Amino acid sequence: MDNKMREDNNHGDNRVNHNDMINKIDALEDELKKLKLELEEEKKRHLRTRADFDNYRKRVARDADLSRINAKKEILLDLLTYLDYFEQAARQVKDPAAARGIEIMARQFEALLEKHGVKPVECLGKPFDPEEHEGIGYISSDDCPEGCVAEEVSCGYKLGDLLLRPARVMVAKTD
Secondary structure (H helix, E strand, O other), X not given: OHHHHHHHHHHXXXXXXXXHHHHHHHHHHHHHHHHHHHHHHHHHHHHHHHHHHHHHHHHHHXXXXXXXXXXHXXXXXXXXXXXXXXXXXXXXXXXXXXXXXXXXXXXXXXXXXXXXXXXXXXXXXOEOOOOOEXXXXXXXXXXXXXXXXXXXXXXXXXXXXXXXXXXXXXXXXXX
């Protein structure tokens, strides 16, 4: 009988051991699922962090470009004032040789500005555009359609697509 009791006990222990093993496996599977979810969340957080960093890097680059453009714009605006002085001086000087010399210096100055991407705004005969032109008045004109630029008082300039200074113009009107 002792053997039979031992066998029954062993079977009971095996059942307990078997149930313990199943419980441990279930607990490990639950832990594995939990770890997989955590890993997936970490991957998503990592991707968001990388995207945020890329956006930050792009924003810093854009801001640096904008700062460079604004600094260049300020310098170029100051230089355009001197170009205006050349044009005024050429009109004021009575000596033809001196006027020619001033015109040569103005052309060289314009070439320097063009080398750095500055171009004059083309406006004569074109429709008035408040984005590029500063209208200072109207002028009667038979040569130019109404609403178009009939006279350029001072030239406007662009740096690429960026307007540095609008052209000051007189707009044609019919009587």
